[in-house]
Amino acid sequence: MISDIRKTLEEEARKCQWLVLWLDCDREGENIAYEVVEVCLNVNSRLNIWRARFSSLIDREIHQAAQQLARPNQLFSEAMDVRQEIDLRIGASFTRFQTMLLKDAFDFNFSTDGRNLILSYGPCQFPTLRFVVERYWEIQAHEPEEFWKIQCSHTTDEGTANFNWMRGHLFD
Numbered sequence: 001m002i003s004d005i006r007k008t009l010e011e012e013a014r015k016c017q018w019l020v021l022w023l024d025c026d027r028e029g030e031n032i033a034y035e036v037v038e039v040c041l042n043v044n045s046r047l048n049i050w051r052a053r054f055s056s057l058i059d060r061e062i063h064q065a066a067q068q069l070a071r072p073n074q075l076f077s078e079a080m081d082v083r084q085e086i087d088l089r090i091g092a093s094f095t096r097f098q099t100m101l102l103k104d105a106f107d108f109n110f111s112t113d114g115r116n117l118i119l120s121y122g123p124c125q126f127p128t129l130r131f132v133v134e135r136y137w138e139i140q141a142h143e144p145e146e147f148w149k150i151q152c153s154h155t156t157d158e159g160t161a162n163f164n165w166m167r168g169h170l171f172d
Contacts, residue, residue, distance in 0.1 A: 006039055013040035018048045021072060022065075025053045031080035033072050087123050094121040147171045 013019065019040055023029035033051060040047055051072040054065035099119045147169040153162045 009036060009039045010043045013044045013047060016040075016044065016047060018050065020069060021049070021051045022054075023051075025055050027076045027080040027083070030073055030076035034074070034077040037072065091120075091122040095119065145171055 019037070021033040021036060023033050023036075030051075037049055040049075049072060050069040052065040052069055054061045095118060098121055099117070102119055103117055148171075149169055150165045151162075153160055155161075
């Protein structure tokens with residue numbers, strides 16, 4: 001899939017004079033922009049490269065971004081590279097640390113199929129875990145409500161017509 005994206009970028013870049021990057025307006029978006037720039041410049045070194053900066057997909061912001069194009073920010077991209085490297089190193093180090101510290105502290109009731117147990121750590125895992133836990137709590141706190149559903153059909157010699165109520169469910 002990545003090679004398909006690369007091929008498409010290369011094909012389009014060969015035919016262009018300008019490259020306007022419309023990616024997320026954050027450091028990750030800037031980092032992806034520089035990956036796109038690298039691929040495109042390899043096949044067309046004369047590209048005039050610009051970056052659209054926007055934070056929502058409403059007409060006003062899109063028009064403003066198109067009228068106020070800026071150059072991509074290499075420092076933002078490099079900051080993202082550094083953060084990825086730090087995340088990787090911290091994740092690898094802390095994964096090893098907590099695996100060694102906690103592997104015998106708990107009774108894990110699942111099979112590792114003869115492989116070593118690894119207790120993974122990553123900076124993105126905590127916010128993600130929060131979403132999972134909050135959703136779990138919401139499901140646990142859910143109080144089911146009785147509802148009614150109206151189903152109606154009419155059958156003649158020519159066939160059956162089913163009538164559906166647009167609201168779907170009726171609550172008391």
